[in-house]
Amino acid sequence: xxxxxxxxxxxxxxxxxxxxxxxxxxxxxxxxxxxxxxxxxxxxxxxxxxxxxxxxxxxxxxxxxxxxxxxxxxxxxxxxxxxxxxxxxxxxxxxxxxxxxxxxxxxxxxxxxxxxxxxxxxxxxxxxxxxxxxxxxxxxxxxxxxxxxxxxxxxxxxxxxxxxxxxxxxxxxxxx
Amino acid sequence: xxxxxxxxxxxxxxxxxxxxxxxxxxxxxxxxxxxxxxxxxxxxxxxxxxxxxxxxxxxxxxxxxxxxxxxxxxxxxxxxxxxxxxxxxxxxxxxxxxxxxxxxxxxxxxxxxxxxxxxxxxxxxxxxxxxxxxxxxxxxxxxxxxxxxx
Numbered sequence: 001x002x003x004x005x006x007x008x009x010x011x012x013x014x015x016x017x018x019x020x021x022x023x024x025x026x027x028x029x030x031x032x033x034x035x036x037x038x039x040x041x042x043x044x045x046x047x048x049x050x051x052x053x054x055x056x057x058x059x060x061x062x063x064x065x066x067x068x069x070x071x072x073x074x075x076x077x078x079x080x081x082x083x084x085x086x087x088x089x090x091x092x093x094x095x096x097x098x099x100x101x102x103x104x105x106x107x108x109x110x111x112x113x114x115x116x117x118x119x120x121x122x123x124x125x126x127x128x129x130x131x132x133x134x135x136x137x138x139x140x141x142x143x144x145x146x147x148x149x150x151x152x153x154x155x156x157x158x159x160x161x162x163x164x165x166x167x168x169x170x171x172x173x174x175x176x
Numbered sequence: 177x178x179x180x181x182x183x184x185x186x187x188x189x190x191x192x193x194x195x196x197x198x199x200x201x202x203x204x205x206x207x208x209x210x211x212x213x214x215x216x217x218x219x220x221x222x223x224x225x226x227x228x229x230x231x232x233x234x235x236x237x238x239x240x241x242x243x244x245x246x247x248x249x250x251x252x253x254x255x256x257x258x259x260x261x262x263x264x265x266x267x268x269x270x271x272x273x274x275x276x277x278x279x280x281x282x283x284x285x286x287x288x289x290x291x292x293x294x295x296x297x298x299x300x301x302x303x304x305x306x307x308x309x310x311x312x313x314x315x316x317x318x319x320x321x322x323x324x325x326x
Contacts, residue, residue, distance in 0.1 A: 014237065037284045038250030039235060066249045066282075069182075069199040112249065115198070115281030118310075139250070139284055164236050 001025040001057045001107075003049060010048050014167045015041040017049070020174040023157065025107070025133050031152040034137045036159025040171050042137045043111055045159070050135065054107060061107040062099060062127075066137075068116060096126055103130045111137040124148040185309075189275055193307065194260070198249070198278035201256040208240040210259060215266075222266055229258045229294075233287050253282040257291050264302055272304045280308065280317075292317060 003023040009016045025032070034042045043066060054061050065071055075094050079086045082101070086094060099108075108131045113120055124134075134152070142156060155175055162170040182197065189195060204210050207226055211219050223240045230238040233254050235247070244252055257279065264272060274295070280288050295306045296319045306317045 037234065038254060038282075038287055039237075039248045041248075043248060067199065112282060115278045139281065139288075141285065161234070167237055169237075 001053050001059055003053055008049055010041070010044055013041065013044045013048065014169060015044055016165075016168055016170045017041065017045060018162065018170065018172050020172060023155075023173075023175060025135075029152050030133050030155055031149055032133065032135045032155045032157055033142075034135065034157050034159065035139070035142070036171075037161060039169070040159040040161055041169065042159055045173065046109060046111060046135070046137065050109070059107055060102070060105040061109060062102045062105045062131075063109040064095070064111065064113050066111045068113075092122075095123075099123070099126045105130065106132045107135065108133075109135045109137075112139065114138055114140055121146070121148045185277060189309070189314075193273045193275035195275045195277060196256055196260060196279050198253060198282055201252050201279075202244050205243050205245070206241050207238075207255065207259070211240075214259075214263060219266075222262055225262045225266075226255070226258050229262070230255060233258075233290060250283045250287065253279045254287060254291065257294070261294055261298055264298055264304060268302075270302050270304075272302070273307060274304060275307045275309060275314070276317075277309060292319060 002025065003019060005019045005022050007016060007018055023032075034045070036042055046063075051061070051063070072091055072094060075098050076086050076089075079089075079094065079097055079101075084097060086097070089097070108123070108127055110120070110123065113123070113136075118140075128148075128151070157173060157175050160172045160174070162172050164170070182200065185195060185197065202210055204213055207223055208218070211223050211226070215222065227238050227240065230251075233251075235251050235254065238255070244255070247255065257276075260274065263269070280291065283291065292306070295304065295317070298304045299306065307314050308317060309315070
């Protein structure tokens with residue numbers, strides 16, 4: 001899956017992304033970190049650019065969003081429907097079951113999951129056998145070394161505010 | 177193991193702390209409504225104060241009527257902190273202990289520093305203390321030794 005360089009305008013979010021260079025998610029096992037200021041569109045970029053591109057390429061993905069509360073309710077319901085007895089299952093086990101169910105996925109997206117678990121290497125333990133690309137939105141510093149990252153090629157994608165034109169935010173997206 | 181245990185958090189800490197929790201930042205849908213519920217009146221001065229402060233955090237598109245769900249996660253966290261700070265000042269509340277849960281982790285390094293600075297200012301004038309909880313332990317955040325850059 002590739003996001004070509006160019007302008008991507010999201011009128012309903014008042015965002016206009018300028019992707020400086022092609023973002024190629026097809027390279028060898030990759031860890032893409034998305035960083036940038038608050039309100040610069042990282043989550044919108046996931047939802048409106050990355051996920052539609054994954055769907056267009058028929059690539060399956062798992063997405064752990066920022067609003068973990070809603071997602072955990074949904075996971076519990078989803079797994080119940082699939083026949084799992086999860087009424088008393090703790091939340092980490094819920095996530096493990098869900099990830100284990102998603103082995104047809106090749107992309108895993110984590111949107112600020114590190115605020116719940118600063119050390120979230122267990123997600124990699126559960127998924128590294130089938131996930132090829134991880135996309136991680138984070139506010140953690142770039143110099144923070146994570147042990148699970150050793151096995152992956154790292155891409156640091158930065159979201160920078162160029163200017164605000166009326167209500168529209170022009171945001172540069174560049175791979176550092 | 178719990179990722180998100182609101183009941184546990186409240187049971188443990190609500191007697192001693194005012195808790196700002198990332199997944200429950202507001203009880204209404206806009207700054208205007210939130211201020212109305214907290215002040216029981218349309219307090220335009222307080223709203224202006226929050227809106228002005230939000231602009232210092234580059235939330236240019238802030239307005240009193242805008243639905244919270246249209247802000248990013250980090251922006252919502254900042255707005256909740258600014259609302260709390262403005263209320264503490266307006267009501268001249270002293271000696272409050274505030275517990276931030278997954279709040280500072282939701283904002284950029286730059287905004288985190290600015291927010292901590294704002295809490296530090298109110299600590300000096302209103303004896304307000306700021307804490308976070310990690311792995312079951314409470315930590316106080318102080319300028320100098322507590323800037324929560326990880």
